[in-house]
Amino acid sequence: MSTFVQQVLNGLAWGSVYALIALGYTMVYGVLKLINFAHGEVYMMGAMAGYYVGRWAQKAELPMPLRLPVTLLGAMAACAVLGFLIERFAYRPLRQANRLSVLITAIGVSLLLQNGGQLVFGADPKYFPQVLSYSEVVNTGGVVLSNIQLVIMVTAVALMAALNLFVQKTRSGRAMRAVANDKAAAQLVGISVDRIISLTFVIGSVLAAAAGVLVGLSNPKVDPLMGIMPGLKAFVAAVLGGIGNIPGAMLGGRAARAGRDAGLGDRPLDLP
Amino acid sequence: MEAAPILRLENVRVSYGAVRALCGVSVEVREGEIVTLLGSNGAGKSSLLRAISGLVPLLEGRIVLRRDGQDVDLRGVPAHQIVRHGIAHVPEGRRVFASLSVLENLEMGAFLRRDGAGIRADLDDVFTLFPRLAERRSQRAETLSGGEQQMLAIGRALMSRPRILLMDEPSLGIAPLLVKTIFDTIREINVERRMTIVVVEQNARVALGVAHRGYVLEVGEIALAGSAADLAGNDEVRKAYLGG
Numbered sequence: 424m425s426t427f428v429q430q431v432l433n434g435l436a437w438g439s440v441y442a443l444i445a446l447g448y449t450m451v452y453g454v455l456k457l458i459n460f461a462h463g464e465v466y467m468m469g470a471m472a473g474y475y476v477g478r479w480a481q482k483a484e485l486p487m488p489l490r491l492p493v494t495l496l497g498a499m500a501a502c503a504v505l506g507f508l509i510e511r512f513a514y515r516p517l518r519q520a521n522r523l524s525v526l527i528t529a530i531g532v533s534l535l536l537q538n539g540g541q542l543v544f545g546a547d548p549k550y551f552p553q554v555l556s557y558s559e560v561v562n563t564g565g566v567v568l569s570n571i572q573l574v575i576m577v578t579a580v581a582l583m584a585a586l587n588l589f590v591q592k593t594r595s596g597r598a599m600r601a602v603a604n605d606k607a608a609a610q611l612v613g614i615s616v617d618r619i620i621s622l623t624f625v626i627g628s629v630l631a632a633a634a635g636v637l638v639g640l641s642n643p644k645v646d647p648l649m650g651i652m653p654g655l656k657a658f659v660a661a662v663l664g665g666i667g668n669i670p671g672a673m674l675g676g677r678a679a680r681a682g683r684d685a686g687l688g689d690r691p692l693d694l695p
Numbered sequence: 696m697e698a699a700p701i702l703r704l705e706n707v708r709v710s711y712g713a714v715r716a717l718c719g720v721s722v723e724v725r726e727g728e729i730v731t732l733l734g735s736n737g738a739g740k741s742s743l744l745r746a747i748s749g750l751v752p753l754l755e756g757r758i759v760l761r762r763d764g765q766d767v768d769l770r771g772v773p774a775h776q777i778v779r780h781g782i783a784h785v786p787e788g789r790r791v792f793a794s795l796s797v798l799e800n801l802e803m804g805a806f807l808r809r810d811g812a813g814i815r816a817d818l819d820d821v822f823t824l825f826p827r828l829a830e831r832r833s834q835r836a837e838t839l840s841g842g843e844q845q846m847l848a849i850g851r852a853l854m855s856r857p858r859i860l861l862m863d864e865p866s867l868g869i870a871p872l873l874v875k876t877i878f879d880t881i882r883e884i885n886v887e888r889r890m891t892i893v894v895v896e897q898n899a900r901v902a903l904g905v906a907h908r909g910y911v912l913e914v915g916e917i918a919l920a921g922s923a924a925d926l927a928g929n930d931e932v933r934k935a936y937l938g939g
Contacts, residue, residue, distance in 0.1 A: 594806070601792045601803050607750060608790040610774040611783070612851065613807040 425565035434680045436572040436641070439579030442676025443634035444657030445664065446586065447627030449672040452661070453603040454623045456522065460529040461509060463654015464536035465502055465628045469635025470551070470645040471544055472501035477552035477639070490554035491574070491640075498632040506628025510621055518617075533654075540647030548646040551639035575637045582633055583673050586626070590669060599623060603667065656680075699761060701726040701891055702747070702782075702859060707756035709742050716742035718915040719756070724859070729885050729892045731902040731923070733936055734912035740895040741787055743912070744861045747893075748784045749774035760859075779807060783857035787864045787895075789844040791851070793837035797828055800836050800847055804854030814854070821850040824880060842873030849880070860884070862894040866901060874898065878905050899936035903927045911936075 444466050451459045476497030480490040513532050517525045561568040590596040601609045602619045610616055638653070639645055660679040664671025702724040709717040717739045724730050732740045745751045747758055749772050758769040760780055767780065777784070783804075792800050801821060805814045822829035825846040831839060836847055845865055852860055862881070866874040882905045884890045896902035903909060903923045911919040911932060919926065926932050 597795070597799060597803065598806065600795060604792040604794055605790050607774075608786060608792065609803075610750070611748060611778065611786060611790075612803050612855065613775050613778040614803075615773075615775045 429566050432566065432568055432572065435677060436575045438677035438680035439576050440634045440637050440676075441653065441657045441660050441680050442673045443579050443582060443630045443637075444653060445661040445672040445676045446583070446669065447631045448658050448661040449664065449666050449669060450623050450627045453667040453669075454599065454620055455514070457514070457525050457529065458658065460526070460654070461532035461536060462627065462631060463650035463657070464533050464540070465505060465509070465650070466631040466635045466653060467540065467645075467647060467650030468505055468536065469498045469502045469632030470639050470649060471540065471635070471647070472632065473498035473636035473639050474549055474551055474645050477554045480554060481552050487556060494554045495578070495633060495636050498636045499629045502628040502632035503625045506624040507621055510624040515617065515620075537648055537651070544647055546647065548644045551643035551645050553643075555640055571641045575641060578633065578637060582630060586630070586669070589626075595619070595622060699726065700724060701761045703759045704743070704747070705757045705759065707743070707746055707758065708754040709739075709746050709751050710754055711751070715915055716751075717746065720912070720915070720917055722910055722917070724891060724893055726891055727885070727889050728907040729881065729894065729905055731906035731909040732893065732895045732912060733899045733902060733909055733926070733932070735935075736897070737914070738912040739915040740912055741863050744784060744863050744893065744895055747777070747782065747861060749777050778855050778857070781858035782861065783852035783855045783859070784861040785848045785852045785863060785865065787867065789841070789848040791836040791839075791844050791847050793835070795836055796833050797836060797839070797847060798832045800851050801828075801854050804851035807855065813856075817854055817856065821853055824883070825850055842869045842877070845869055845873070845877055849877070853884070857890070859891045859893065862892065864895055864897060866896060866898045874901060881905055899932065
C-alpha cells in the first residue's frame with residue numbers, strides 16, 4: 424500500500440510537469456488548430472536555459488533561496504523569446520497555407536532544435552546545477568515526500584492558477600478565448616489575431632520552460648534530446664484532457680502520469 | 696435634400712482564387728439610411744460586406760469612408776482595424792463566441808474601448824433593446840437559440856458604438872416570428888440612434904420593408920438600384936425575389 428501511495432505521489436509531481444507542457448500544446452491548438460510538435464524542444468530549451476542560469480547563480484554565489492526563483496525566471500524569459508521567434512518566423516508565414524504544411528514545419532522546427540541543440544550545447548548530458556538543496560518534508564510509513572516534489576507541485580499549481588486567472592479575467596485572456604472560438608469574428612471586434620497568437624506561443628513556452636527547470640531539479644540530467652519523450656507524453660495528456668481545453672490539459676497531465684506510475688511503478692520496467 | 700454619402704464603394708472587384716465574386720461594383724451609402732443588398736445565393740452580397748470589413752482583399756477599386764469631413768480610403772486596412780473607423784459587422788451565421796458568456800460576448804464587442812462608464816451604459820442599452828439577452832447574460836452563447844444568437848451578434852456589434860452597421864443575412868435560419876422582431880429592432884436602431892445600416896438579405900420582402908434604398912446584385916454586378924418602394928414595385932424584383 425505504501426508503495427502505491429508513494430507511486431501516486433511521484434506521479435503527481437511528474438504529472439504536474441506534464442500538465443505544464445500539455446498546456447502549451449492545448450493553447451496553441453486552441454488558437455491555431457496546430458499540433459506544435461516543436462513544443463517538447465521548447466521544454467528542452469527551458470531546461471538548458473535553466474542549466475546556464477543556475478550555473479551562473481551558483482558561480483555568483485547567490486543565496487540558496489534565490490537560486491531557484493532566478494533560474495526559473497531566467498529560463499522562462501529565454502523561452503518566451505524562443506516561443507515568440509518560432510511563431511514569428513516558422514508559423515506566421517504559413518498562416519494561409521494548408522494545415523499539413525504547418526504540421527511538417529513544426530516537425531522541422533523540432534528537428535532543428537534537437538540537432539541545433541546538440542551542435543551548440545554538445546550531445547553529452549549535462550548535470551543540472553543544484554539550485555535547491557534536497558530535504559524530506561514527509562517521511563512516514565515508507566512514504567517520502569521531498570521538498571523538490573513539493574516545490575514542483577506548488578510551482579505548477581501556482582502557474583496554472585495564474586494562467587486560469589489570465590484566461591478568464593483579463594482582456595487579453597478573453598481575446599484569446601475569442602480567437603480560439605472564431606478568428607474572423609474576433610477580427611471584426613478589433614482583436615489583432617496575430618498578436619494573440621504570438622501571446623499564446625509566449626505563454627505556452629514560458630510554462631514549458633518552467634517544466635524544464637522543475638524536471639532539472641528532480642532529474643538533474645539535461646541534454647538536447649530530452650524533450651522528445653516528455654513532448655510526446657504531454658501531447659497525449661493534452662489529447663486525453665480534450666485538446667484545446669485548458670483545464671483538461673491540467674488534469675490530463677496528472678492523470679496520465681499518476682495512472683502510469685500507480686499501475687507500473689512497482690513493476691520491473693524502466694520507462695522514462 | 697439628400698445627405699452626403701458616408702460610405703462609397705467604387706468599382707470594387709473581389710475574387711476567391713479564380714472565382715470572381717464582385718466584378719466592378721459601385722455602391723453608395725448615405726448617412727442615416729438603411730440600404731439593403733438583395734440577390735440570390737452567390738450574387739456577391741456577402742463578399743461586398745466582407746470587402747468593406749477587410750476580410751477579403753480588393754483586387755481593384757476603392758472603399759471610401761467619409762469621416763470628420765475627410766475621405767478615408769479603407770483599401771488595405773486590416774480587418775481588426777476597421778471597427779476603429781466606426782464600422783461594425785454582424786457576420787453571416789451570427790458567429791458569436793460560442794464558449795463565452797452572453798455578457799463576455801458583449802464586452803468583446805467593446806474590445807477597443809476604454810471608457811468603462813460608456814461601456815456599462817451601452818450594455819444597459821443592449822439589454823433594453825434585447826431583454827432576452829439580459830435574462831441569459833451569464834449563459835454560454837452556444838446555448839442560445841438561433842434568434843437569440845442573432846440578437847447577441849447585433850448587440851456585440853452595437854457595443855463598439857459604430858456609425859455604420861453592416862448586417863449579413865440577419866434572418867437566416869431564424870424562426871419567422873423572430874425575423875420580424877429583428878427587423879423591427881433594425882428599424883428602431885436606425886430611427887432612434889440615426890445609425891446607418893447596410894443589410895444583406897435573401898428575404899427581400901422584410902428587407903424592402905425597412906430599407907430606404909436597395910441594390911440588386913446578380914453574379915457579382917449591380918443589376919438594379921433604387922428606392923425601396925421602386926424596387927418593391929419593380930416587375931423583375933417581384934418575380935425573382937418577392938414570389939410574383
